[in-house]
Amino acid sequence: MTDTQHYYIGLDGGGTRCRARIADTQGNTLGEAVSGSANVFQNAKQAWQSVQSAISDANQQAGLSSSELTQAIIVAGLAGAEVNSCASEFLSLVQGFQHFTLLTDAQIACLGAHNGQDGAIYIVGTGAIGIAFESGHWRRVSGWGFPLDDIGSGAWLGQQAVRAALRAHDGVTPASDMTNQVWDHFNHSSENLLTWSGSANSGDYGQFSPLVTRAYKAGDPVALNIVQQQLDYLSEQMNSLVTNDLSLSLMGGLSDWIAPLLPMQLQNRLTPSQSDALTGALRYAQRGIKP
Amino acid sequence: MTDTQHYYIGLDGGGTRCRARIADTQGNTLGEAVSGSANVFQNAKQAWQSVQSAISDANQQAGLSSSELTQAIIVAGLAGAEVNSCASEFLSLVQGFQHFTLLTDAQIACLGAHNGQDGAIYIVGTGAIGIAFESGHWRRVSGWGFPLDDIGSGAWLGQQAVRAALRAHDGVTPASDMTNQVWDHFNHSSENLLTWSGSANSGDYGQFSPLVTRAYKAGDPVALNIVQQQLDYLSEQMNSLVTNDLSLSLMGGLSDWIAPLLPMQLQNRLTPSQSDALTGALRYAQRGIKP
Known part of the structure; x- marks a missing residue:
């Protein structure tokens, strides 16, 4: 020594x-x-x-x-x-x-x-946040907390599913397998849903996220629409983060779900952690x- | 007697x-x-x-x-x-x-x-709910409570303004007079905003609603975008409510704001209360x- x-x-x-x-x-x-x-x-x-x-x-x-x-x-x-x-x-x-x-x-x-080198990450789990480190400087996008922010996160995905179920219930949009499954969860009681939503946190909403990704894979039209919004939002956020050819790693529970669905110019940036x-x-x- | x-x-x-x-x-x-x-x-x-x-x-x-x-x-x-x-x-x-x-x-x-006759109302204030009475039957759309629902309401309008301010802060979208005014409100401190959002209710978000409508009138591009979303959403809800040529009355603090901006086929349905x-x-x- x-x-x-x-x-x-x-x-x-x-x-x-x-x-x-x-x-x-x-x-x-x-x-x-x-x-x-x-x-x-x-x-x-x-x-x-x-x-x-x-x-x-x-x-x-x-x-x-x-x-x-x-x-x-x-x-x-x-x-x-x-x-x-x-x-x-x-x-x-x-x-x-x-x-x-x-x-x-x-x-x-x-x-x-x-x-330790320059690069960016986007964490998409229950929440969503992007961080970039470049030439000694930090940048951050999103991650301001659900429900105000963290759009495109698992909590947001679940929230969209519940919203879609409400719209179907109100007769504003057609029901789908996915919206019916949300109502199954609440035993088809709007009162159950209202009581739940009164104190539901991001984790509670995030529990509906697997339902959306399953419905998407099954071609559910309501889920297709929600996931397209998720991809549009996350792509915009990631594009604003990875300027100057920064590499991007995806993390969080939904990263494997998101990665293959991203636009090709973003997929080409992806590097494993x-x-x-x-x-x-x-x-x-x-x-x-x-x- | x-x-x-x-x-x-x-x-x-x-x-x-x-x-x-x-x-x-x-x-x-x-x-x-x-x-x-x-x-x-x-x-x-x-x-x-x-x-x-x-x-x-x-x-x-x-x-x-x-x-x-x-x-x-x-x-x-x-x-x-x-x-x-x-x-x-x-x-x-x-x-x-x-x-x-x-x-x-x-x-x-x-x-x-x-x-007492058949007809519908849409109340757009801090919250948003539509009710129709037709042939002795009731229908209702939205009004499931903010932040899960009541999209297009004053609380929602304010939430969109705060979200837009966060996106501008993160460099995802350009700042505008409106997003700058939101940051003025929080003394340009993201910590102030985060602390506030931790306990902000619909009324707190609704306080930013006049800021959005003022910015819209001034041609602020971010406000124009938010209001267009509001009108799209409310029009969809109202159209699903006023089937069979039902008359529609607008109520609530934002009714005078909304009425002249609605699509003509909805404006033609409007009757004063x-x-x-x-x-x-x-x-x-x-x-x-x-x-």
Whole structure:
């Protein structure tokens, strides 16, 4: 171990857990650990505790001294870090480290997908968000939260199915197998549907997303229409994100569904994700080193 | 006063107040009164108390005996009555009257607009709902509540403005005067917008509706696009409602805005509202009489 040896810590935190990995200059993993919730929007204090706990456990595995730890270059990608006040609150708690960079979980996912190089990701699961990293700058599209935003997401897909069922119920548009299946779910009771919708969140709406994709494959006309809207919207968003020939990786539960349906000029941009978010955080830490 | 003299009571109830009017066979108003909240979805018990109170006060004015009152033919149009379980709960409380018909506030508004005759109304305010009364049968479109439904309403119009502002912020579409004004409202802070949207209700979104209509008049391209979607959606809904040459009355805070923009074949159907909801309830009561 020489004076020029540096250590890097990558952190990947969300609502359920926080993962930490310590690596040396050569990129060898020295220690890894998992702790609890680290969403700075939900609870900045708890996020900081989880981060500390994960670092401490990973460090024990790595066998580094506390002075070596304080010199480590840390990059954390934590859910909720896009909310400035929460990011500030979290960073005000951070102490004991000279280099601590806070990104969002989506940003380190983007760095992981392209191994720290320029590139973009679009995550289409229950929500939808696009992130691009280019020449050291970040761009982001959508991901402002359902039902206001995240159009084209699984939650949005489900919402369109329920809306279509209501329109068919009202006699505005013809019913289809898909709209009938939505009503089956609510036992053909508009009151059941209304009661449900009064408190339904994005996950509740997202549960109807498989129904739409199945109906699409079966040629259901209402589903065909909804999916076309989804593709139009997502294509517009992706096109605005991947300027200058940026590569694009799709992620999230609906990525396999979306990929083959995209316009060819977008499909030609698609590259498989190269590594995970934790690796992305470490790549970013290595970029940032000024020895 | 003869044995064949009948009395009619009309009731119009919503979240803030309940109005009652007693009329005789000739349609003369004998008594009127106002009481408190009578929304059966919010509170069926309170709705029944308000109904009783309004009837009692109107009856005192009319000077009818309690036996005459129990023979009165009552039609109540109360908000929330479209929810079957709430309507049942309310009706289980009703006692002391031989004839008590429960409709929704929108239904008696429709009866009022066409003086008890066949016709349709479309209410476009913060929400949006269409009701038709034809050959003794009711039809209803939309009005399933924002943000799931009530597309084309003032709340929806405001939501589209905020969405457009987000898209402009993300660089997906060009900014316009209108999207800039939305950001002015949030002091150009995406965090302010996110915090607001976390708890924004239909009324909060509806506050942006005048901004859209002003921008439309000024030729703002983003507003033009949103309003065109609004007109397409509302026209489709209205066309499905007014089959068989039914007349249509527009109501609600956005009716004056919508009316001149509708397609001509819908504009030709438009008739001014002839009377109020309370009169509609009384007309329905008079129709229902079997002396």
